[in-house]
Amino acid sequence: xKVLIVYAHPEPKSLNGAxxxxxxxxxxxxxxxxxxxxxxxxxWRSEVSRxxxxxxxxxxRLRVANASTQGFNANALTEDVxxxxxxxxxxxxxxxxFPLWWFTMPAILKGWVDxxxxxxxxxxxxxxxDKRWGDRYGEGKLEGKRAMLIVTAGGWEEHYSARGINGPxxxxxxxxxxxxxxxxxxxxxxxxxAYRVDRLDDAGFLAVSSRLRERMRTIxxxxxxPYRRQNFGDYVIPTMQLRPELExxxxxxxxxxxxxxA
Amino acid sequence: xKVLIVYAHPEPKSLNGAxxxxxxxxxxxxxxxxxxxxxxxxxWRSEVSRxxxxxxxxxxRLRVANASTQGFNANALTEDVxxxxxxxxxxxxxxxxFPLWWFTMPAILKGWVDxxxxxxxxxxxxxxxDKRWGDRYGEGKLEGKRAMLIVTAGGWEEHYSARGINGPxxxxxxxxxxxxxxxxxxxxxxxxxAYRVDRLDDAGFLAVSSRLRERMRTIxxxxxxPYRRQNFGDYVIPTMQLRPELExxxxxxxxxxxxxxA
Numbered sequence: 001x002k003v004l005i006v007y008a009h010p011e012p013k014s015l016n017g018a019x020x021x022x023x024x025x026x027x028x029x030x031x032x033x034x035x036x037x038x039x040x041x042x043x044w045r046s047e048v049s050r051x052x053x054x055x056x057x058x059x060x061r062l063r064v065a066n067a068s069t070q071g072f073n074a075n076a077l078t079e080d081v082x083x084x085x086x087x088x089x090x091x092x093x094x095x096x097x098f099p100l101w102w103f104t105m106p107a108i109l110k111g112w113v114d115x116x117x118x119x120x121x122x123x124x125x126x127x128x129x130d131k132r133w134g135d136r137y138g139e140g141k142l143e144g145k146r147a148m149l150i151v152t153a154g155g156w157e158e159h160y161s162a163r164g165i166n167g168p169x170x171x172x173x174x175x176x177x178x179x180x181x182x183x184x185x186x187x188x189x190x191x192x193x194a195y196r197v198d199r200l201d202d203a204g205f206l207a208v209s210s211r212l213r214e215r216m217r218t219i220x221x222x223x224x225x226p227y228r229r230q231n232f233g234d235y236v237i238p239t240m241q242l243r244p245e246l247e248x249x250x251x252x253x254x255x256x257x258x259x260x261x262a
Numbered sequence: 263x264k265v266l267i268v269y270a271h272p273e274p275k276s277l278n279g280a281x282x283x284x285x286x287x288x289x290x291x292x293x294x295x296x297x298x299x300x301x302x303x304x305x306w307r308s309e310v311s312r313x314x315x316x317x318x319x320x321x322x323r324l325r326v327a328n329a330s331t332q333g334f335n336a337n338a339l340t341e342d343v344x345x346x347x348x349x350x351x352x353x354x355x356x357x358x359x360f361p362l363w364w365f366t367m368p369a370i371l372k373g374w375v376d377x378x379x380x381x382x383x384x385x386x387x388x389x390x391x392d393k394r395w396g397d398r399y400g401e402g403k404l405e406g407k408r409a410m411l412i413v414t415a416g417g418w419e420e421h422y423s424a425r426g427i428n429g430p431x432x433x434x435x436x437x438x439x440x441x442x443x444x445x446x447x448x449x450x451x452x453x454x455x456a457y458r459v460d461r462l463d464d465a466g467f468l469a470v471s472s473r474l475r476e477r478m479r480t481i482x483x484x485x486x487x488p489y490r491r492q493n494f495g496d497y498v499i500p501t502m503q504l505r506p507e508l509e510x511x512x513x514x515x516x517x518x519x520x521x522x523x524a
Contacts, residue, residue, distance in 0.1 A: 010311045011324040046308035046369040049272045062273040064361075065416070065460065099326075103441035104366060107308040107373030114369050137427060154327070158501035162514040165399060165492060165502040171516060172437055174429060179365035198327065230427060239420035240427040252424040253515040254433060 001220060003027050004091035006037045006084075008098040008109035015197050015205070016099055016152055022209045023095065023150065026216035035087060039108045044080070046111025052078055068119035077118060084116040088142060093219060094186065096176070097150040099197075103172050113180055122184040133237050136183050138229030143185030146219065149173060150192045150212070157195040169193055174254040178227055187224045228259045263482060265289050266353035268299045270360040270371035277459050277467070278361055278414055284471045285357065285412065288478035297349060301370045307342070308373025314340055330381035339380060346378040350404060355481060356448065358438070359412040361459075365434050375442055384446040395499050398445050400491030405447030408481065411435060412454045412474070419457040431455055436516040440489055449486045490521045 005023060009016035020036065027034045037044075050056060053067040055076045071077045077085075088094065098105045105113075117123065122142070126135030135141075151173070153160065160169040170177075173191055181188045192215050194208045215222070228234040234246055247256045267285060271278035282298065289296045299306075312318060315329040317338045333339045339347075350356065360367045367375075379385065384404070388397030397403075413435070415422065422431040432439075435453055443450045454477050456470045477484070490496040496508055509518045 010309070010326070013323045014325075040309070040311065044309075046373060047272070047302070047306075048363075048368065049302065061275045063276075064272070101310075102372075102375050102379065103437040104372070106310065107369045107376050110364070110366070110372050111308060111369030113364050117364065156501070158503055161501075161503060163504040163509075163518065165497055165504070165519065166441065167436060167516050167519070168514060171433065172441075175365040175434055175437075179428065179434075235427055239418070239423075241420055241423060242425040242427070247425075252430060253517070254429050255515070256425060257427065257429070 001032045001092045002090055003032050003034045003093045003095065003219070004037065004087050005034065005095045005097055006039065006109065006112060008039045008096075008106050008112075010040045012041075015194075015200060016097065018205070019150065019152070019194070019209065019212055020097055022212050023097070023216050026213045027219070030217060032093075032219075035091070037084060037087065037112075039112055042080075044108055044112060045115070046108050048111075048114045052081065052115060054078065065119045065124065069124060072118040072120040081115050081118065084112065085118070085121055088116070092145055094142075094145065094147040094181070095150055096147070096181075098152075100151050100153040100172075103166065105176065117180075117184070130237055132231045133235075133240060135185070136230060137178075138182060138185065138227065139231065140183070140185030145186055146189060146224070147181040147186035148189035148191060148215075148219070148222075149176065152194045152197045154198045155195065160193075160195070171254050177225060178254070178257060182225075182227045188227065189219070189222045189224050223261060226258050226261045228257055234259065263294045263354045264352055265294050265296045265355045265357065265481070266299065266349050267296065267357045267359055268301065268371065268374060270301045270358075270368050270374075272302045274303075277456075277462060278359065280467070281412065281414070281456070281471065281474055282359055284474050285359070285478050288475045289481070292479060294355075294481075297353070299346060299349065299374075301374055304342075306370055306374060307377070308370050310373075310376045314343065314377060316340065327381045327386065331386060334380040334382040343377050343380065346374065347380070347383055350378070354407055356404075356407065356409040356443070357412055358409070358443075360414075362413050362415040362434075365428065367438065379442075379446070392499060394493045395497075395502060397447070398492060399440075400444060400447065400489065401493060402445070402447030407448055408451060408486070409443040409448035410451035410453060410477075410481070410484075411438065414456045414459045416460045417457065422455075422457070433516050439487060440516070440519060444487075444489045450489065451481070451484045451486050485523060488520050488523045490519055496521065 007020050024034050050062055053071045056067050098109050159166045162168050177188045269282050286296050312324055315333045318329050360371050421428045424430050439450045
């Protein structure tokens with residue numbers, strides 16, 4: 001397999017840096033080809049701005065989705081963005097690796113998503129009709145590829161449990177797993193999460209890295225999160241609400257967007 | 263009152279720009295003092311990096327929370343970060359205004375949070391004991407101040423409803439409302455959200471701006487989201503799980519972290 005790791009930590013000598021090396025080593029030991037986008041090392045620019053759209057008339061109002069569509073269709077997006085899009089098309093499997101900062105990804109990785117996920121590439125694709133609401137949520141240009149998160153958190157696992165004060169980790173990561181990975185078509189694997197990482201001793205690091213190695217060894221076979229696909233009958237079009245006969249009538253929240261495991 | 267609006271959109275002539283002007287005008291008409299941090303206009307840097315900690319030894323490993331604590335305590339954080347912290351202390355009320363990009367805030371605003379929310383300022387404060395788990399979730403340096411979000415979304419309101427495919431808007435915004443605003447002590451008001459904004463005509467803009475004016479007129483009196491405070495008996499310390507006698511035994515998800523409205 002071809003694996004792309006998009007990695008977002010400012011310190012190479014960090015736990016995240018060490019875990020990235022563990023992941024790369026184990027994947028390569030399994031015969032996979034690995035590329036890494038090290039966003040800090042690349043001096044990745046995080047802000048969507050006019051400079052993303054070099055062909056945009058300097059006097060015209062910037063409408064992000066429009067400018068993005070035009071830039072993507074004309075092959076006129078900036079080189080850094082095009083290079084990342086090519087890597088996404090090259091890879092069978094995408095890993096986003098980051099420390100959980102304020103319950104989501106660091107700004108630099110969000111900026112990678114905001115800029116690389118162009119209109120026509122990751123959204124705004126496919127037919128809109130009474131049968132389909134575009135190619136998204138299980139369909140799209142990245143369909144058939146796998147994706148997963150590698151996340152480190154300073155807090156305790158209990159704090160992120162079903163009734164923990166931070167909210168359940170699966171709910172905190174839903175906007176990423178469902179909204180960023182499943183959206184353009186990825187098959188999403190359960191995330192790898194390491195907790196209480198701030199004072200990890202040698203035994204602790206060994207335990208975490210051993211758990212990560214196992215996930216890397218099974219990356220091609222791990223059962224995905226069974227998110228419901230959009231255009232296959234579970235949702236009413238165009239309101240995109242889950243059909244009343246699916247899940248209990250009062251059921252709400254992110255979890256109703258998972259169906260039966262295959 | 264003193265109101266700080268942290269505003270994150272790259273185009274001044276956008277709907278977001280127009281809504282910001284509406285908010286400022288209405289707040290000033292009510293006699294409030296308003297300041298705006300226009301992140302794009304300020305060329306805000308989004309990435310937490312070594313350059314945030316000028317006194318950090320260049321050869322030492324960057325441990326973000328440690329470096330942040332030391333920088334904050336020594337008054338040695340960068341000028342841009344210190345200026346924002348001063349504005350937060352100045353304001354009685356904080357508004358974060360942004361377009362919903364990939365189901366959360368744009369990178370530039372996440373970078374404002376990542377950098378301005380220093381350790382010792384927005385987290386890592388207060389006593390840790392068997393009675394208290396630091397000053398957070400309802401306590402902290404920003405306690406007693408109000409905060410709210412102004413958000414625009416391209417999708418339909420139904421897509422963000424209880425059973426909509428994107429997930430309920432209140433759940434999508436929970437990591438911000440609870441994890442970023444309530445965490446350092448803000449009293450959090452329900453968000454203002456405008457949907458289907460991509461092709462808003464004049465009548466649509468009038469309706470949205472009239473709704474926003476009303477929220478700005480009532481900003482001092484609107485009832486907040488009744489999030490449960492951490493250190494007042496609802497959570498078991500140190501696992502920080504909601505006590506079993508609160509909410510139904512099987513209840514989970516973000517909504518259990520709200521108690522009764524006052």
